[in-house]
Amino acid sequence: MRKLRCAWLVVVLGAASALAQSGPAQSSSIRTSGFTVVETLAVDATEAPRKVFHARLTIPATEGDFVLLYPKWIPGEHGPTGPVVDTAGIYFRANGEALKWHRDPVDMYAYHVEVPAGVTSIDATLDYLSPVEMPGNFSAGSSATEKLAVLSWNWMVLYPKGYGSDEIGVKASLKLPDNWKWGSVLPHSSHVGGTVEFALASLTTLVDSPVLMGQYMKKVALQAGKSPAHELDMAADSMAALQILPQQTQAFDNLVAEAGALYGARHYREYRFLLTLSDHVAHFGLEHHESNDSRVGEGYLTDSSLWTLGAALLPHEYTHSWNGKYRRPAGLATPEFEAPMDGNLLWVYEGLTEYFGYVLATRSGLQTPEQWRELLAGIAMTYAHRPGRKWRSLEDTATAAQSLYEAPMAFSNYRRSVDFYDEGALLWLEADTIIRQNSGGKKTMDDFAHLFYGGHNTAPEVKTYTFDDVVNALNQVQPYDWRGFLNDRVMKVAAHAPLGGITNSGWKVVYTDQPNTMAKLREQEGRNFDATASVGLVLNKDGEVVDAIEDGIAAKNGIGPGMIIIAVNGRKYSQEFLLAALREAQSSRQPIQLLVENTEYYRTVSLDYFDGPRHPHLVRDSSKPDLLSDIFGPKVTMLPAPVPGAE
Ligand SMILES: [Zn+2]
Numbered sequence: 001m002r003k004l005r006c007a008w009l010v011v012v013l014g015a016a017s018a019l020a021q022s023g024p025a026q027s028s029s030i031r032t033s034g035f036t037v038v039e040t041l042a043v044d045a046t047e048a049p050r051k052v053f054h055a056r057l058t059i060p061a062t063e064g065d066f067v068l069l070y071p072k073w074i075p076g077e078h079g080p081t082g083p084v085v086d087t088a089g090i091y092f093r094a095n096g097e098a099l100k101w102h103r104d105p106v107d108m109y110a111y112h113v114e115v116p117a118g119v120t121s122i123d124a125t126l127d128y129l130s131p132v133e134m135p136g137n138f139s140a141g142s143s144a145t146e147k148l149a150v151l152s153w154n155w156m157v158l159y160p161k162g163y164g165s166d167e168i169g170v171k172a173s174l175k176l177p178d179n180w181k182w183g184s185v186l187p188h189s190s191h192v193g194g195t196v197e198f199a200l201a202s203l204t205t206l207v208d209s210p211v212l213m214g215q216y217m218k219k220v221a222l223q224a225g226k227s228p229a230h231e232l233d234m235a236a237d238s239m240a241a242l243q244i245l246p247q248q249t250q251a252f253d254n255l256v257a258e259a260g261a262l263y264g265a266r267h268y269r270e271y272r273f274l275l276t277l278s279d280h281v282a283h284f285g286l287e288h289h290e291s292n293d294s295r296v297g298e299g300y301l302t303d304s305s306l307w308t309l310g311a312a313l314l315p316h317e318y319t320h321s322w323n324g325k326y327r328r329p330a331g332l333a334t335p336e337f338e339a340p341m342d343g344n345l346l347w348v349y350e351g352l353t354e355y356f357g358y359v360l361a362t363r364s365g366l367q368t369p370e371q372w373r374e375l376l377a378g379i380a381m382t383y384a385h386r387p388g389r390k391w392r393s394l395e396d397t398a399t400a401a402q403s404l405y406e407a408p409m410a411f412s413n414y415r416r417s418v419d420f421y422d423e424g425a426l427l428w429l430e431a432d433t434i435i436r437q438n439s440g441g442k443k444t445m446d447d448f449a450h451l452f453y454g455g456h457n458t459a460p461e462v463k464t465y466t467f468d469d470v471v472n473a474l475n476q477v478q479p480y481d482w483r484g485f486l487n488d489r490v491m492k493v494a495a496h497a498p499l500g501g502i503t504n505s506g507w508k509v510v511y512t513d514q515p516n517t518m519a520k521l522r523e524q525e526g527r528n529f530d531a532t533a534s535v536g537l538v539l540n541k542d543g544e545v546v547d548a549i550e551d552g553i554a555a556k557n558g559i560g561p562g563m564i565i566i567a568v569n570g571r572k573y574s575q576e577f578l579l580a581a582l583r584e585a586q587s588s589r590q591p592i593q594l595l596v597e598n599t600e601y602y603r604t605v606s607l608d609y610f611d612g613p614r615h616p617h618l619v620r621d622s623s624k625p626d627l628l629s630d631i632f633g634p635k636v637t638m639l640p641a642p643v644p645g646a647e
Helices: 014-022 203-207 246-263 304-309 313-319 351-364 369-384 394-399 422-438 445-453 467-477 482-491 500-504 517-524 575-588 627-632
Strands: 027-029 037-044 052-060 064-069 087-094 101-103 110-115 121-129 148-151 168-175 181-183 188-192 195-198 211-214 216-222 230-236 271-277 285-287 291-296 327-329 461-465 507-512 529-531 537-539 545-548 564-568 592-598 601-607 615-620
Touching: 087 110, 148 271, 168 203, 181 216, 181 230, 211 216, 211 230, 211 271, 216 246, 230 246, 246 313, 246 351, 246 445, 271 313, 285 313, 291 313, 304 517, 313 351, 351 369, 351 422, 351 445, 351 627, 369 422, 369 507, 369 517, 369 615, 369 627, 394 422, 394 482, 422 445, 422 467, 422 482, 422 500, 422 627, 445 467, 467 482, 500 507, 529 575, 564 575, 575 592
Parallel strands: 037 168, 230 271, 271 291, 327 461
Antiparallel strands: 027 461, 037 052, 052 121, 064 110, 087 121, 101 110, 148 211, 168 195, 181 211, 188 195, 216 230, 285 291, 507 615, 529 537, 537 545, 564 592, 592 601
16 A cells, blocks of 8 residues: 555454454455355446446345354455444345344444344445545545545445355446446456346455446556556546556566566456546555556646656555565465555555565666656654654554554654655665675676465465565575664664665765755645755645644744744745845844744744755765665666656
């Protein structure tokens, strides 16, 4: 998953925790028959634009107190994010008679149905109310517009307690709105009169196979003619938004080829990139084994800024097919959706995916090496100004992921956030440079990728791993004190950001008054202005303080999140005037005067800050070889021509 958010209180029930502790087999393969339980699920999406989805289920039942579960822990979201609050119209029937039911008093995701003697199957109906407010939480967030929808099957599934999701087979069907098309990797048997009949699949596979649907859709074959098949399925709020340039198609085509070269084998029957282009759905990416659900702005293909800023999203989600789905931390490989997940190794699951995502984005030509270096400089700045790292280890941000996804931006420098993503990328870059240096350039993290994620081409299967497995694999690639390295970087609190990967690779972080090009693109898109390295503030476009670095000069002078900078040196706030004031103070040596509003009170704050704007960049250190350029160079493809405006 990529982008921020979510979780709430977890209640662990005896049976579920027993299942969780037993865990799945070390290697479980995809199942298409031989299920212990077989349900049917008919979804009617014809009212998707009105944000109501209807579902009818038939479920084998046993008499007495029969417990049905609604999926709580959604794979890839690393938290108990199942949108039970958005279900309504729940009825249970047997032989046409209504059945009594009640919700479990401590597990909001469990329904107790009173099943009469002799009844072996019940019918259930429920509606899913898709969120109206933007953006909402990942796959439980905004997912439907007038012209398109992304359907996550877990919204509308109930399953009997006591079974693993591989033991339950679901025969699903989907009724589409008139004239809508659809895309999903879930195998289907027919598509007649607007209704798609899917093949029997395990509950695991069903929940892992969302459906993208819409009036305006375009499908592009990638690495056409090669096996397994790859396809980019796009739906947008307008036909014009689907105008993909040849060089954009080539970059996606390169992505598939470069990923194959990086990992050495693929673990899916076929692969679909499901890409939604809309300004009215939540923006994030969610990984699946054979597809990914990635959602960007409507202008992604046609606005060069959006294209550049979104470069790493698809490479990240695609990488998860190997790192996260095929190889999975043991604590995240739960047998079904009620068992709590342990996110302790998310610095591998998400951190290494973030690193390989950046690597593949650059190798495939989705972003340029210059853009990657500017991004990397920004990441270095963020984690070098993170007072929270003095109290909280990177590992603790992973363990606490289920609460940190929901944490606000306010005080994120001190609380820390889901830092295991980008600080994880920094630490895996450092590991890559250590392997390269110690092997005399013979080995790289690509060798680790081959060893850990490669092998033979297979259908989806799960091979779990532990911390020791990661250490052992690194040692197999290149002997080194990897246990000590990871202990220092991950388990211990470290006052300084792990910037060794940058310096080892022949580059260094500098701060100048020249804008960081990637930060500038974000600001042009109306996102935050990041003055972390100068006055220690992150501001939104209206001057509201999103965060104040805890030991920065602004915080030391009484400025905190939620306050609004009304004026700078007597003039109404704008980012431009603040930058001008920083430059002016540098030459005049006069303090900067900020008029600050806080809970209806106004106050003038005087900052003795004279170092001017400080924007992060990487510059070459010519005393060392340039390893970054080698890491990011394409291995098996040719870079596409630049997208106009995105050079
Ligand atoms: Zn991810």
